[in-house]
Amino acid sequence: MNATELILKKREGKSLTESELRFLVQGYVDGSIPDYQISAFLMACYFRGLAKDETATLTRLMLHSGTVIDLSDIPGIKVDKHSTGGVGDKVSLILAPIVAACGVPVPMISGRGLGHTGGTLDKLESIPGFRSGLSIEEYKNVIRKTGLVMIGQTREIVPADKKMYALRDVTGTVESIPLIAASIMSKKLAEGIDALVLDVKTGRGAFMQSLEHAADLARIMIDIGAEFNKEVLAFVTDMNNPLGVAIGNWLEVVESVECLRNTRGTNDASSDLMEVTYTLAGAMIMIGKKAGTIHQGITKAREAVHDGTAYAKFLELVEVQGGDRDAITNLERYPVSRFSLEVKSAARGTLQSIDPLELGLTAISLGAGRKKVDEAIDPKAGILLKKKMGDSVLPGDVLAMLFTDREEILQEARERIRNAFRISQQPAAPPPLIVSMIDQKGQRSWPPK
Numbered sequence: 001m002n003a004t005e006l007i008l009k010k011r012e013g014k015s016l017t018e019s020e021l022r023f024l025v026q027g028y029v030d031g032s033i034p035d036y037q038i039s040a041f042l043m044a045c046y047f048r049g050l051a052k053d054e055t056a057t058l059t060r061l062m063l064h065s066g067t068v069i070d071l072s073d074i075p076g077i078k079v080d081k082h083s084t085g086g087v088g089d090k091v092s093l094i095l096a097p098i099v100a101a102c103g104v105p106v107p108m109i110s111g112r113g114l115g116h117t118g119g120t121l122d123k124l125e126s127i128p129g130f131r132s133g134l135s136i137e138e139y140k141n142v143i144r145k146t147g148l149v150m151i152g153q154t155r156e157i158v159p160a161d162k163k164m165y166a167l168r169d170v171t172g173t174v175e176s177i178p179l180i181a182a183s184i185m186s187k188k189l190a191e192g193i194d195a196l197v198l199d200v201k202t203g204r205g206a207f208m209q210s211l212e213h214a215a216d217l218a219r220i221m222i223d224i225g226a227e228f229n230k231e232v233l234a235f236v237t238d239m240n241n242p243l244g245v246a247i248g249n250w251l252e253v254v255e256s257v258e259c260l261r262n263t264r265g266t267n268d269a270s271s272d273l274m275e276v277t278y279t280l281a282g283a284m285i286m287i288g289k290k291a292g293t294i295h296q297g298i299t300k301a302r303e304a305v306h307d308g309t310a311y312a313k314f315l316e317l318v319e320v321q322g323g324d325r326d327a328i329t330n331l332e333r334y335p336v337s338r339f340s341l342e343v344k345s346a347a348r349g350t351l352q353s354i355d356p357l358e359l360g361l362t363a364i365s366l367g368a369g370r371k372k373v374d375e376a377i378d379p380k381a382g383i384l385l386k387k388k389m390g391d392s393v394l395p396g397d398v399l400a401m402l403f404t405d406r407e408e409i410l411q412e413a414r415e416r417i418r419n420a421f422r423i424s425q426q427p428a429a430p431p432p433l434i435v436s437m438i439d440q441k442g443q444r445s446w447p448p449k
């Protein structure tokens with residue numbers, strides 16, 4: 001076999017056999033096939049797609065490119081959640097400690113920022129000292145001890161996705177249903193879960209912009225889960241606007257900590273973030289058999305925030321994984337960007353929407369994400385929103401604050417962000433945040449009628 005022939009075969013829209021896919025995946029992981037050939041293959045997949053069984057095979061091959069962790073000796077139903085990627089989407093940071101505080105063990109392997117979206121791993125690593133590259137033994141010890149563990153892929157765990165994900169990020173090959181499904185499900189199946197809740201984003205800031213594509217992606221991942229005997233429940237959620245107020249790694253940690261401390265998230269600009277968080281957490285708590293229904297799970301999740309147990313769990317996690325607890329308890333001590341700039345409105349009216357794609361891309365140029373595979377991230381960089389959908393705006397009002405060490409891009413970033421805010425005289429009608437719920441039985445509206 002040779003890689004060029006397989007690239008051509010996919011380019012012609014033909015299906016690859018298991019041994020052909022194995023040749024590519026193994027060859028990429030062991031270094032015998034170079035980045036440029038896998039990039040071409042991924043681009044062919046992007047344009048030609050993969051059949052359902054090819055996607056399942058690719059997932060299995062990626063999964064077995066590394067170790068599949070066995071957590072069967074840890075009591076409880078282990079449930080994780082994964083998002084297909086959004087802007088300002090820091091749900092995992094808040095939800096994982098909530099669910100663990102409610103008694104459901106959460107093993108989580110997350111990715112880095114991808115395309116215009118942020119990654120949980122980059123956010124966690126903005127916490128000084130936080131170790132996301134645990135060995136498998138350490139991973140098991142952390143979940144045994146705290147009921148929660150959050151790491152990234154290592155050379156041991158789904159190395160194929162670790163390499164392909166980084167490559168897709170910089171080769172325009174992210175927005176592909178089979179590639180996203182295989183990437184997410186290989187990671188999730190490797191971490192030792194019993195069940196999974198998916199947050200499949202739809203809208204302008206999502207990789208799947210249409211509802212139809214988002215639902216297709218959800219169904220493919222549910223089917224892959226079923227092949228591996230894992231219950232998968234998906235929510236399709238809106239990403240036509242950013243979630244919460246912060247975009248950028250440390251800024252998002254700060255917002256998450258404030259939500260966990262219950263000083264944000266109720267009737268304020270983070271309440272959209274908390275609505276998604278509580279819904280997904282409620283589903284995980286129900287699947288983990290600590291509540292009879294999703295709504296009872298949501299009530300438990302809210303209680304864990306109100307009584308401080310979720311915040312305590314987050315602090316415990318940070319400490320156990322080597323992070324600086326004081327950085328979380330004293331958020332204001334963190335270094336600040338060399339430059340900050342207010343973006344002011346020139347218009348009067350009601351804020352209709354904030355373009356999440358523009359925000360995500362601008363945050364990357366401020367230093368919060370990567371333009372090349374090996375680029376370092378500036379954890380301090382990013383955007384804080386000062387207005388949200390439905391707010392009234394007057395000329396001169398501050399719409400957002402920008403933070404960066406890169407002075408040269410500030411003016412351009414300001415214009416991009418100003419243009420990302422759509423203000424008009426119409427009353428604003430924000431779209432529903434949770435669009436639908438999908439499981440093996442099909443798609444239903446949310447909340448259930």
Ligand code: URA
Binds near residue numbers: 083084174
């Ligand atoms: N999240 C992932 O882990 N992989 C993708 O391809 C997209 C989102």
